Amino acid sequence: MSYRNRELANLFVVAIITGLGFASVYIARSDIVSTGSLSYALFFFALYLVAHVIARLAVPQADPYLLPMAALLTAIGVTEIYRLDPGNAFRQGLWIVVGVAAFAVTLLALRHDYRRLESYKYIFGLTAVGLLFLPALPVIGEQINGARLWVHVGSIQFQPGELAKIMLIVFLAGYLREKREVLAQGRLKDFGPLLAIWGAAMLVIVETNDLGSALLYYGIFLAVLYVATARAWYAAAGLVLFVGGSGLLYHFVPRVQERVSIWIDPWSHATTSGYQITQSLYSIGNGGFDGKGLGKGVFATTNGHTLIPQLNTDFIYSALAQELGLIGSAALLLLYMLFCLRGFRIALLAQDGFSKLLAVGLTFGFALQTFIIVGGVLRIIPLTGITLPFVSYGGSSVVANFILLAGLLLVSHRANSVAQLPMGGDR
Amino acid sequence: MNRQITRMAVVGLVLLAALIVGTTYWQAWAASGLADRQDNSIQRVAQFTIKRGKIYAADGRTVLADNVRRKVGGQTLYFRKYPQRGLAAHIVGYSTQVRSRAGLEDTENDFLTGSNTNLSTVLDTTFDKLRGTTVKGNDLHLTLRAGAQAIALKALGGKCGAAVAIEPRTGRLLVSVSSPTYNPNLIEDQYNLASRPKWGCGPLFNRAEQGLYTPGSAFKVITASAALESGKFTIDSTFHDPGYCIEYGDKVSNFADQNGPEVFGTVNFTQALEHSINAVFCNIGLTLGGRKILEQARRFGFYSVPPLETPVNERAISGVYNNHRLFFPKEDSQVDSGRLAFGQGPANADIKVTPIQMAMVAATIANGGLVMRPYVVERVVAPDGSTVTKTKPETLGRAVSENTAADVTTMMEAVVQGGTGTAAQLPGIRVAGKTGTAETSESHVNTTWFICFAPAENPKVAVAVVLERQSATGGTTAAPIAKQIMEALLP
Numbered sequence: 001m002s003y004r005n006r007e008l009a010n011l012f013v014v015a016i017i018t019g020l021g022f023a024s025v026y027i028a029r030s031d032i033v034s035t036g037s038l039s040y041a042l043f044f045f046a047l048y049l050v051a052h053v054i055a056r057l058a059v060p061q062a063d064p065y066l067l068p069m070a071a072l073l074t075a076i077g078v079t080e081i082y083r084l085d086p087g088n089a090f091r092q093g094l095w096i097v098v099g100v101a102a103f104a105v106t107l108l109a110l111r112h113d114y115r116r117l118e119s120y121k122y123i124f125g126l127t128a129v130g131l132l133f134l135p136a137l138p139v140i141g142e143q144i145n146g147a148r149l150w151v152h153v154g155s156i157q158f159q160p161g162e163l164a165k166i167m168l169i170v171f172l173a174g175y176l177r178e179k180r181e182v183l184a185q186g187r188l189k190d191f192g193p194l195l196a197i198w199g200a201a202m203l204v205i206v207e208t209n210d211l212g213s214a215l216l217y218y219g220i221f222l223a224v225l226y227v228a229t230a231r232a233w234y235a236a237a238g239l240v241l242f243v244g245g246s247g248l249l250y251h252f253v254p255r256v257q258e259r260v261s262i263w264i265d266p267w268s269h270a271t272t273s274g275y276q277i278t279q280s281l282y283s284i285g286n287g288g289f290d291g292k293g294l295g296k297g298v299f300a301t302t303n304g305h306t307l308i309p310q311l312n313t314d315f316i317y318s319a320l321a322q323e324l325g326l327i328g329s330a331a332l333l334l335l336y337m338l339f340c341l342r343g344f345r346i347a348l349l350a351q352d353g354f355s356k357l358l359a360v361g362l363t364f365g366f367a368l369q370t371f372i373i374v375g376g377v378l379r380i381i382p383l384t385g386i387t388l389p390f391v392s393y394g395g396s397s398v399v400a401n402f403i404l405l406a407g408l409l410l411v412s413h414r415a416n417s418v419a420q421l422p423m424g425g426d427r
Numbered sequence: 428m429n430r431q432i433t434r435m436a437v438v439g440l441v442l443l444a445a446l447i448v449g450t451t452y453w454q455a456w457a458a459s460g461l462a463d464r465q466d467n468s469i470q471r472v473a474q475f476t477i478k479r480g481k482i483y484a485a486d487g488r489t490v491l492a493d494n495v496r497r498k499v500g501g502q503t504l505y506f507r508k509y510p511q512r513g514l515a516a517h518i519v520g521y522s523t524q525v526r527s528r529a530g531l532e533d534t535e536n537d538f539l540t541g542s543n544t545n546l547s548t549v550l551d552t553t554f555d556k557l558r559g560t561t562v563k564g565n566d567l568h569l570t571l572r573a574g575a576q577a578i579a580l581k582a583l584g585g586k587c588g589a590a591v592a593i594e595p596r597t598g599r600l601l602v603s604v605s606s607p608t609y610n611p612n613l614i615e616d617q618y619n620l621a622s623r624p625k626w627g628c629g630p631l632f633n634r635a636e637q638g639l640y641t642p643g644s645a646f647k648v649i650t651a652s653a654a655l656e657s658g659k660f661t662i663d664s665t666f667h668d669p670g671y672c673i674e675y676g677d678k679v680s681n682f683a684d685q686n687g688p689e690v691f692g693t694v695n696f697t698q699a700l701e702h703s704i705n706a707v708f709c710n711i712g713l714t715l716g717g718r719k720i721l722e723q724a725r726r727f728g729f730y731s732v733p734p735l736e737t738p739v740n741e742r743a744i745s746g747v748y749n750n751h752r753l754f755f756p757k758e759d760s761q762v763d764s765g766r767l768a769f770g771q772g773p774a775n776a777d778i779k780v781t782p783i784q785m786a787m788v789a790a791t792i793a794n795g796g797l798v799m800r801p802y803v804v805e806r807v808v809a810p811d812g813s814t815v816t817k818t819k820p821e822t823l824g825r826a827v828s829e830n831t832a833a834d835v836t837t838m839m840e841a842v843v844q845g846g847t848g849t850a851a852q853l854p855g856i857r858v859a860g861k862t863g864t865a866e867t868s869e870s871h872v873n874t875t876w877f878i879c880f881a882p883a884e885n886p887k888v889a890v891a892v893v894l895e896r897q898s899a900t901g902g903t904t905a906a907p908i909a910k911q912i913m914e915a916l917l918p
Binding site: 223226227228230267270271278279281282283284285286287288289296298299300301302303304307321322325326329330333334336337340341344347348353356357360363364367368370371374375378379380 | 467469
C-alpha cells in the first residue's frame, strides 16, 4: 500500500472513533443519538479528507501516520470541548478549518523545496522575538491568569508565542546548521549567541511572568544545539544556567515564587491560589482506572458553576483524565509518544543538516510542550499555562500545530523521496 | 547527528512516559486518598450524579425519600425530594449540598449511593458503570408505619413533644415523631424557613431521640423494677402513706391538686403505682438507695446511647446529669435517692431521659424483661429487587426477670384500669401504662409523660409520649395521644 493510501485507511479509523466519541457525549448529555453527532464526525472526516488530498498532491511520499494521529488528537480535543461547552466546540471546529488551511498553504507553498527557508533564518528569528514581546505591549497585550501571553486585536485574541515557537525552530535549525562546526570547537567567543539566547529566555520569564514558555523555548534551543554540535556538556551547561537563572529569578518574580510554593504544597493553598490545581487533581483522581465515561464526568457544581477554571485550555488533560480514566489518558499519552516517534524517525531519515535539525526541533518542541502542560497538571513540575498540542481549546495553538505538522510532512516527503531514488519501487 | 537525534528521542519519550507514570500515581495510587479529602468538590457533586435509593415506610409503598432528575449544564443530577415532607423527617433526615446530610440519609449513605461493599452491590454498580448507565443506589425499607406516624404527628399538633412506639418482641421502631416537625424539602434553599420555630420550639431538633426530659412518675416503672428485683419488696408489700415522705429531715409531699397533697393511708405496692404515690416511692428509694435504682436503669439502657441507625450525635444518653454532664454516683449520698425514685431530682443531680429510652423501658417490661435493640431499617433492597441486608432482631440483655416483668405488667395494668392512666383504655384490649407529670423550674409548667404497652398478655406495641410545657397531668394530656397511637398500630 502506498503512503497516502495507508494515510487514507488510517483516517477512516479515526473517523469511526470520532463518530463514536461524539455519539457517547450526545447520549450522556441528551440521552439520544442525534444526527448532529454524526454530522460533526462527517464534517471532521471531510475536513481531513481535504488535508489528505493536499498531502497527496504536495507530499505524496510523506509519513502516513502523522496526519491521522493529528486528526485523532484534534477529534479528542473537540469531543471533550464539545462535552464541556458546545459553543466553544463550534469555534474550535472553525479554528481547525483555519489550521487545515494553514497546513495546506504551508505544504503547497513549500512543496518544491522548503530548505530555502534557511536563507531567511534571521527574518524568522527576529520575527519570533518580535512576536514574543507583543504581549508586553501596552494596548494589545493582555494579562490572563497572571501571565502575559496574549495579544488582543479587536475581538480576536491569540497567543503569538505559539507561532513564535515554530519560527524560532526554523531560525535555530538554519543558524546552528551554519555554525555547528564553529560552535563544536568550543571557543569561548562562540558562546556569545548562546548566552544571548539564555538572556532572552530569562527576559521572557520576567516579561511574560511565565516559567513554562521560557522553559519550552529554551529546551528546544538546547535540544537543537546538542544535536547540531554533538556536545552534551553544552546542553548540560545550558541547563545549569537555566536552573541557576530561574533560581535567581525565583527571588524577584513573585508569580514564579507563588507557582513554586503551590507546586510544593497545593493543599495549604487549596481555597486560594492552589484551588485550581487541587480541584484538577481531584478530577484526575475521580477518573480512576476506567474513567467516568465521556459526558459523565463532574466539572460543575450542582448549580452549574464550573469547578475548574481554564478547563478546556490548560486543564483539558484533567477533564479527559476524569472521563477516560487511566486507560484513556495512557492511550492519549501513547498517541503523543507515537507522534514524537514518527517525528524523530523523520529527523533520522532526513538527508541534510537543516532538515534534521528542523525535524528534531519541531518534534522535541511538541514533546516538551506536552510534558510541560501535562506535567504541570500532574504536579510533576510547577504548573504553567500553555496548551496541550492539538487538544486544548485555542485558535493560535491549533493553527501553529498544523503548521508544525506540515513542516514534519515536508521534511518526511523529501527524505523518503531521496531515499527512494536509488532503490526505486513503491513501499 | 543521528546518534544525538536518537538520544533526544529517548529524552522526549522518557518525558512523555513520566506523564503516564504521573497519571497512574493520581488515578490508581492516590485516588482513594483524594476522594476522601474534605475540600474535594467533585466528590461532593458526584454524589448527586448517583440515583440514590428510595426510602420506604414499612408498608413498602409510602415513599419517604425520592429523587428528582435535573439537568444542570448538560450534567444529569439527582436531587432529593421528600414526598411525605415532615412525616418522618427526623429519622430520614436529608441529603443536600449546602447543609450536607442528616438522619438515615447520612448514616445509610453508602447503601443509598450503592457504594457499600456487599458483593452483589459492587457487581451491580460495576456493570452500571461499564454499561454507562447511571449508578443506582439501594433502597431502604424502614420499620416506621406511615399511618401511625401521621396520627401521632396530628395528635401532637400544636404541642412540643415526641412520641415513640416500639414492637416489644423485635425492637422495631414503629413510630418516631418529634413535634414540631420540619419540611426537609426546604433545607437546601430555604433553611431559615425550615428551621423557623413553631409553637415556640425549634423544629429541627429531634425530640424523640435527642430530647432529654425529666421523667417524673414515668420513672417509677424503673424504681418498681429495682424494688421487685431487690427481693426486699413484692407486689403485695404494704406501705403507709401519710401524704409525704421525710428526706434529709424535710417533707417531700405527694402530688397536689386543688385540695392540697393527696393522702392515701395504707396501700399495697400495686396501689402505690396505680395512684402514683410519691411518698411510697420516696421511701422505697431511700430503702434501695439511688445507686441501686440507677443500676436498674442502666440495665434498661440508660447511660449508653440508645441504639438506632441514625447518626450517633442525633441521639442522647439518658441518666443523671450533673451540670449538664452525665453522672453516675459513686455513693448513694451523691443523689437525692427519694426524689430520684419518683423521677425528679435537684438541679445538681437531675434525672433526664429520652422518649426512645422510655419506650425501650415499656417494651422491655412487655417483652418479659429482655431488652431488644431498637432498629428502624428493616431491609436494604438492591435496584433489581433482591435483598442486600435484612436486620435481625437482637437482644441487648436482660433488664429484669420474667417474674418481675409480669409483676410490673400487672401493676401497670392497674394504672390504666383504675389509676392515673384511665384515658389510655382501649375497648377489649388490656393496656398497661404509667403516667408521668414532671415539675419544671417554672410553677404549673409540667413535662407530661405516658408510657404503655398493649395488649398486656401478648404485647404488640410499646409507646412513650412526652409533652413539653403542659399545665395538666400526663394522664390527661399524654395518655390520650398514646391511646391513639396504640389504636393505629394494633390490628
